[in-house]
Amino acid sequence: MTCIAKSKFHHPQLPTNELGLTYRDYEGSMSTLCAGCGHDSVGAAVVQACFELSLPAHRIAKLSGIGCSSKAPTYFLGKSHGFNSVHGRMPSVVTGANLANRELVYLGMSGDGDSASIGLGQFAHVARRKLNMSYIVANNGAYGLTKGQASATADRGSLMKGGKEVMDEGIDLVSLALSMGATYVARSFSGDKDQLVPLIKGALSHQGFAFIDVLSPCVTFNNHKGSTKSYDYLRDHMESLISADFIPVKSEITAQSEPGLSKDIFMHDGSMMRFRATDDSYDLSNKQSALNAISEHTGKGEVLTGLLYLEPGGSDLHENIQTVCEPLNELSYKDLCPGSEALDTLNKSFR
Amino acid sequence: MKLIQSVNDFVIKFANANGTGSASANNLFAKAIFNMGVPVSPRNIFPSNIQGLPTWYEVRVNEAGYLGRRGGGVEVVVAMNPQSIADDIAAVLPGGCFLYDSSNPLPSRLHRDDIQIIGIPFTGLCREQFTNTKQRMLFKNISYVGALAALLNIEFDIFTGLLGQQFKGKEHLITANITALELGYVYAKKHVECPIDIRVSKSDAVKDKILVDGNTATGLGCVYGGATVCGWYPITPSTSVVEAFTRFSERMRIDPASGRKRFGVVQMEDELAAIGVVMGASWNGARAFTATSGPGISLMSELLGLAYFAEIPLVLVNVQRGGPSTGMPTRTQQSDILACAYASHGDTKHVLTFPATPKECFEFAAESFDLAERLQTPVIIMSDLELGMNDWLCDPLEWDDETQYDRGKVLNAEQLDALESDKPFARYMDIDDDGICYRTYPGTHPEKGAFFTRGTSRDKHALYTEEGDHYVDNMERLLKKHRTAATLIPAPVIQINDKQHKMGVIYYGTTDNVMPESLLKLEKQGLHFNSMRIRSYPFNDEVAEFIERHETMYVIEQNRDAQMRSLLINELDCHPKKLIKVLHYDGMPIPVQAVVGGILSHLDTQDPALTGND
Numbered sequence: 001m002t003c004i005a006k007s008k009f010h011h012p013q014l015p016t017n018e019l020g021l022t023y024r025d026y027e028g029s030m031s032t033l034c035a036g037c038g039h040d041s042v043g044a045a046v047v048q049a050c051f052e053l054s055l056p057a058h059r060i061a062k063l064s065g066i067g068c069s070s071k072a073p074t075y076f077l078g079k080s081h082g083f084n085s086v087h088g089r090m091p092s093v094v095t096g097a098n099l100a101n102r103e104l105v106y107l108g109m110s111g112d113g114d115s116a117s118i119g120l121g122q123f124a125h126v127a128r129r130k131l132n133m134s135y136i137v138a139n140n141g142a143y144g145l146t147k148g149q150a151s152a153t154a155d156r157g158s159l160m161k162g163g164k165e166v167m168d169e170g171i172d173l174v175s176l177a178l179s180m181g182a183t184y185v186a187r188s189f190s191g192d193k194d195q196l197v198p199l200i201k202g203a204l205s206h207q208g209f210a211f212i213d214v215l216s217p218c219v220t221f222n223n224h225k226g227s228t229k230s231y232d233y234l235r236d237h238m239e240s241l242i243s244a245d246f247i248p249v250k251s252e253i254t255a256q257s258e259p260g261l262s263k264d265i266f267m268h269d270g271s272m273m274r275f276r277a278t279d280d281s282y283d284l285s286n287k288q289s290a291l292n293a294i295s296e297h298t299g300k301g302e303v304l305t306g307l308l309y310l311e312p313g314g315s316d317l318h319e320n321i322q323t324v325c326e327p328l329n330e331l332s333y334k335d336l337c338p339g340s341e342a343l344d345t346l347n348k349s350f351r
Numbered sequence: 352m353k354l355i356q357s358v359n360d361f362v363i364k365f366a367n368a369n370g371t372g373s374a375s376a377n378n379l380f381a382k383a384i385f386n387m388g389v390p391v392s393p394r395n396i397f398p399s400n401i402q403g404l405p406t407w408y409e410v411r412v413n414e415a416g417y418l419g420r421r422g423g424g425v426e427v428v429v430a431m432n433p434q435s436i437a438d439d440i441a442a443v444l445p446g447g448c449f450l451y452d453s454s455n456p457l458p459s460r461l462h463r464d465d466i467q468i469i470g471i472p473f474t475g476l477c478r479e480q481f482t483n484t485k486q487r488m489l490f491k492n493i494s495y496v497g498a499l500a501a502l503l504n505i506e507f508d509i510f511t512g513l514l515g516q517q518f519k520g521k522e523h524l525i526t527a528n529i530t531a532l533e534l535g536y537v538y539a540k541k542h543v544e545c546p547i548d549i550r551v552s553k554s555d556a557v558k559d560k561i562l563v564d565g566n567t568a569t570g571l572g573c574v575y576g577g578a579t580v581c582g583w584y585p586i587t588p589s590t591s592v593v594e595a596f597t598r599f600s601e602r603m604r605i606d607p608a609s610g611r612k613r614f615g616v617v618q619m620e621d622e623l624a625a626i627g628v629v630m631g632a633s634w635n636g637a638r639a640f641t642a643t644s645g646p647g648i649s650l651m652s653e654l655l656g657l658a659y660f661a662e663i664p665l666v667l668v669n670v671q672r673g674g675p676s677t678g679m680p681t682r683t684q685q686s687d688i689l690a691c692a693y694a695s696h697g698d699t700k701h702v703l704t705f706p707a708t709p710k711e712c713f714e715f716a717a718e719s720f721d722l723a724e725r726l727q728t729p730v731i732i733m734s735d736l737e738l739g740m741n742d743w744l745c746d747p748l749e750w751d752d753e754t755q756y757d758r759g760k761v762l763n764a765e766q767l768d769a770l771e772s773d774k775p776f777a778r779y780m781d782i783d784d785d786g787i788c789y790r791t792y793p794g795t796h797p798e799k800g801a802f803f804t805r806g807t808s809r810d811k812h813a814l815y816t817e818e819g820d821h822y823v824d825n826m827e828r829l830l831k832k833h834r835t836a837a838t839l840i841p842a843p844v845i846q847i848n849d850k851q852h853k854m855g856v857i858y859y860g861t862t863d864n865v866m867p868e869s870l871l872k873l874e875k876q877g878l879h880f881n882s883m884r885i886r887s888y889p890f891n892d893e894v895a896e897f898i899e900r901h902e903t904m905y906v907i908e909q910n911r912d913a914q915m916r917s918l919l920i921n922e923l924d925c926h927p928k929k930l931i932k933v934l935h936y937d938g939m940p941i942p943v944q945a946v947v948g949g950i951l952s953h954l955d956t957q958d959p960a961l962t963g964n965d
Contacts, residue, residue, distance in 0.1 A: 058801060061635070061793040074803060074815075081793035082803040083634060085627070086657050092582065092624035096631025096639060097793070099580045099615040104635075104794050122627070125620045317617070324611040328579040329636035329792065331613055333756050336577040338603040340750040346571065346599075347747040350561035351385075 018054035026051045031075040038190035038216030038231075039069055039138045043076040045193055046107070046136075049200035050077065053248065060105045061097055065090040065119060068145055069111030069138035069216075077107075088119025091126035094133055095317070101327040102318050105204060106133035112153040113143050116171045120152070123173070127180035127209050132316040134203040134210045137173055138190070140218035141229035148221030159226030174308065175294055177211040178287055183311040184210035185290065186244075187304060189234055190217070199307060201246035207268040208314045215303065239297055242282060242306035244275040267312050275307055284310050352465055355446040356548040359389050359414035359556075361426035363499075366439040367492070368432045370402030376492030377408040379513060380499060381742065384412055385562050386509045388554040392418035392864070394741045396939070399587070399680045405435040414556050418744060419865030422942025426549050427503075429495055431473070437461055448547055450498065452491075469543055471498050476534045481527075490531035497535030504546035506553070507536060561709075561747050565738035566642075568709035568748065569668055570595025572716025573640050574603065577756050578666070580639035581616045582628025584647065587680050588736040589670035592642035622647035626654045629665045633658075634804060636761070636792035638720045640666035645674045648687055648694065655729055656695025657806045659829070662779075662788070664723035664759070668716070668732045670739040673938045682938030683736035685860055688914035691731045692888055698826065702730045702836050703888040706738065707863035708745045711886075715841065724759035726836050727787060735909070737861045737940040760789045767791065767799040778802040778813040779825060786832030833889050840887035843894050849879040855897065855904040856950075857930070859885040859915060862907050862941055869946035878954070880905075885915065890922055898925045905950050907933040909941050 014022040026047040031040050050057065057079035064070035066087035073082045085093045094108050115123045115137050126135070141154035148161050155170040174187050184206040188196040196214065203210035215234050217223050223230045228237075249270040262276040265284065275284060283289045290309040297304040324331075355361070365380075367373035374395065381393035392411045398404040409425070411418055424444035430436050430451040436458075443449050445465040451457060453470025462468070477491045500507055510532055511525075518524040539545055569592045573581075583593045597616050604613040619625045625641045632639035643651065648669055658665050673679030674686045691703055702722065706712045712734060719730040760783075767776055776799055779788050791800035802813040810821045848870075858866060863884055870880055883897045898904065898919065906916040913932040920927050933949035935941040 056797060058797045059794050063631075079798065079801050081791075081801050082805075083631075084803065084805040084807070085630070086653055086806060089623060089627045089654065092619060092627025093631035093634070095617065095619075095624075096580060096582060096628035096633070096637075097635040098631075099582075099617065099628065100632040100635035100637030100639070101792075101794065121620055122624055125624065129617070318615070321615055321617065322611050323615045324606045324609060324613050328613070328615060329632075331577075331579060333577065333754070335606075335613055336579065336604065337575055337750075337754070338599075340752050342603060343575070343748055343750045347561050350563040350747075 017051055019056060021051065021054075023047060023051045025079070026057055026077055028073070028075040028078040033068060033071065033075070034220050036219040037068070038140060038214075038218070039072045040075065041190040041193065042136065042138050042196070042214050042216055043072050045196040045200055047076050048193070048197050049204060052197070053201055053204060055105060055204065059103070060107055062107045062109060063090050063094050063097065064109040065111075065114035067111040067114045067143070068218075069109060070114055072138065073109045088114055088117070089122060090114065091119065091122035091131075091135075095126060095129065095131055098131055098133060098317070099323070100329045102132070102323070103327050106131075107204070108133055108135040110135065110137050112137060112139045112141060112151040112173075116152040116173055120171070124176060124180050127177050127182045127211065130181060130183060130209045130314060130316045130320070132207055132209070132318070134200070134206070134212070136200070136203075136212050136214060138214050138216040139173070139229070140216050140222055141170070141227070142218045142222035144218050144221055155228040158228040159224070161221050161224055163226075172294065172298075174211070174213045175291060178290055178309055181209070182211045182309075183208035183314040185309040186211070186307045187213045187215070189215045189238055189305055191231060191235065192238075192305070195240065195243065195305065198244055198246040202244065202267070202273050202307065205246065205267050205269060205271050206312070208311070208316050234303060237301060237303050239302040239304050240306045241279060241293060241297075241304055242275050242277045242284065242308070244273050244307040247272045247274050265310055265312055273307065273310060284308075353446050354467055354548045355426055355444065357426060358550055358552050359412055359554060361549050362409060362411045362421060363427040363429065364425045364439070364442060365408040365429045366432045366435050367406050367408065368434065369398060369400050369404045369406045371492070372489040373406070373408065373431065373492045376496050377410075378742075379493070379510065380496045381410050382513055382562065383500070383505050383509045384410070384551055385557060385744070386513065387505060387551055388557045389414055389551055390416045390418060390556050390744050391562070392741070392743060394420070394737075394940070397681050405432050412551065414554055416556060416744075417868040419868060420940045420942040422944040429499070431491070431495065448502075448549055450495070450502070467547065469502070471495070471535065471538055471542070473498075473535065476538060477531070480530065480534055486527070490527065493528055493531035494535035497532035498539040499535075500532065501536045501539035501545045502543065502547050504550040504552065507532070557744065559747055560744050562742045562744055563709045564591070564740060564742050565706065565709045565712040565734050566591040566670065566740060567595045568712040569642070569716045569732065569734060569739070571599050571748070572713040573666070574599045575713070575750060576638065576717035576720040578638045578640050578720060579614050580628065580632035580637045581614070581641060582619045582625045582639075583616070583641050584619050584622045584625045584643070586622070586644045586647050588672055588740045589642040589644045589647070589668060591740065592668050592670065622650040623654065626651040626665070626667070629667070630654055630658055630663050633665045633723070634663050634793075638666075638724070640668065640720075642668035642670065644670050644672045645678060645687055646676070648690055652695045655701065656697060656699055658729045659695065659699045659701065660697070660806055661804050662727040662790070663804070664727050665729045666716075666719045666723050666732070667729055668734060671733065671735040679938040681736070683861070683940050684909050684936055684938065685733075685735055686910035686914065686936065687733070688910070688918060691733060692918055700833050700889065702726060702728060702840060703733050704730065704841060705733050705859040705886055707860055707884065709738070709743050710745045710748060712738065713748050721757040722836075722839060725757050725787070725839065726832060727759060727790060728832070728836070733860065735861055760787055762789050762791050762795070762800060764796040767796045770799075776800050777811045779809065779828075780811045781828050781831070785835045786828050786830075787835060837889040837891040840889070840891070842891060843886055843897070844884040845893065845897060846882045848874075849881055852881060852900045853902050854879070855881045855883060855901040856907060857883050857885065857897075857904050857915070857919075858907040862909065862946075865941055865943045865946055869943050872943065872947050873950065878950075888918065890919065895923050898923060898929065902929065903931060904929060905931045905933045905953070907941070907946055907949070909935055911936045
């Protein structure tokens, strides 16, 4: 299907962003995922978020592992460099890419098999290193490309296609990300664009490790009655505790907050997340309240969504290891090579 | 009893217990002989253990410069470990010297009449001199070095000089060490006729040579080669490569204005992640490397396949150790040749280099970044424990300040704009007919040059395809690129001693240490060999010609399965019967006697008329 080029034609009055680009400029090639796949909605949300943020697409690098979710980056941001790496190893590849050039925006796209099974180790470690990136998992609880086996995020008791019950405990990537030190943590649903797009905008603007677990149903293998990852189940059980809006830097003055109802948290670049919790006592900057809320709602059979934790202004890997401010890949021979005189001194020390 | 009389030609072996601080004392001893101008090769023979197990340190002293492992017994043993004392006294050659700590009596069953036995109560001397337990243990080692200074005739002032350098600014340490040295020195002078018949005499044979280990030189080579990113996972015997890179970078790669680092080293969670970091950084235009050993190579194989197929440059240092599996983690081998040459599933071929000296470690490491970026593929430096973790005498390291890094075929924004509109950027198009295509770094141009890097089959535009023709085209181009690589990598070192071209020897890496001496011994028996030291893979034309021209060649290797021989046969299609295996793989470096013995025992089975013996 990818050989069929998407039509370049678009309506002449399509709205443009600050860069003069339309939404279409952020699209990728034609999707080869199943019709109705949640992952395409995630891709569409990424496109909208980047368009609305007026991010230059070529300054974004999109990286993924292996699986349906990891194919998805082909279908958005066609002007960005992409890297479809190896199953479960995207986090380390982004780590290297980010070390080489700290100035690009890094978007990691992964799935539940890629991040919770084969890549669980790398997922945990990239979070604890606080790599400055946005990490999205399109989570459907099943392996699509190999025809529907349960993944490690499938809930215990959920039924797989064919009726087999999942007996192992499901891994909650959000709780794991929180424990591991992620500084922006959210859960959303591919079917709720209004919630998802601001969350992605916030993640892309966040300095540090931003994680979004997007429940993204697999229409072919995990969308039946008895599955806890189906469209119907998720629509019935989703509980949005906190609604969050992303307010870009320039809109600060016009976007008035409603006193007493919503709270603002400034991001490092001056933009802000404005959020409103249904429960007044919820503290977005308290990791423990996020973990408690998740376990409380899970206990009630609900899927908690929204922005769950935000720690702005935290350090990232580059700060922790004190690299220079300019990208390492731009350093010249002069900056890097100590030269023959220094080598002569070293030779003397080897005598 | 006839005592060995030898000046500047002997092997001395120190027997210690691991974790007792003997390494620095032994190193001080080797450095002192080096400073007497006499060539030395110290070798640490250590267990996979932190504390307690026996460990040995062997120093070959050889004025003629033959510094490979000789094999067989040794002239002098310093026995400081009761656990291994029976083996240690047995290792002394008849007429040699056995120095032991006589604080405990030597069991009479171990006594030998054919060697000189010297007992000095090092433990007792140090117990009297020092009060603190740790000092008593550490300075016991220094005190036997002091005794050796007297026994072997090493100038005492050299030690004071070396200690002064080592503990600059810490006067109390200098004083304490000199006190410990004097304890042994004075005791030996008083109780033994010094020097003994095996001794050191000042020489100028060292010339301007340096003494450095291979891993230090490799780490330094990565600094000079412009590496800025390193993801790694600790594993013996490669760990000190990254430690050296970090140490030198912290000294020479700090931005003076901000005090920040012009490099990023991250210790990852495993080798999969280590090579992942290197791949991501190289993809994004930084020079990046990692270092590992056997098990790490196995773990990295999947990503090496991706780097080969997606054509991402990267530098990997493999300091080989004894395999398979955990194998002999603190022993040396050359047993990853095939695992690296063909690492990963599917049809893959990687570029390998085989350094033999610290100087080559430095040069190959620095050049490998040019090679990797020029060829857009992994370059694996195949060192080993013997080279990496031991100090070697070698020529001083050199650097040409006219050097420019070759960043390979990378298009910038202006170059992308200058492309003709009917010939847009295509990531996998072989424009120059050398199999190497043009790439772009992420973030280069708003409209042009973006592509999708993938491990799946793709067409020239980097678009996914399962078309057989596109796939085959691409695989054939990768082969062409591999042939291009053969023209860029280090050529073999060939020495012609026999113009008839009858017999040859082929070897690589640390086997080089024993070859000059081995060939001399064979020469003395009237056997003349031409020699070829392979320094890289893919093999270039010179390698093929050498094999073509000779009737019989001995391929000398430090592994069980003659892996280089297999690679030669497989790649050059040469007749297996021409290539005779000479193998040594017990975990200790190959000794001269294994080379000479291996060749002679094969020749014994041959018709003398065929071998050209004179």
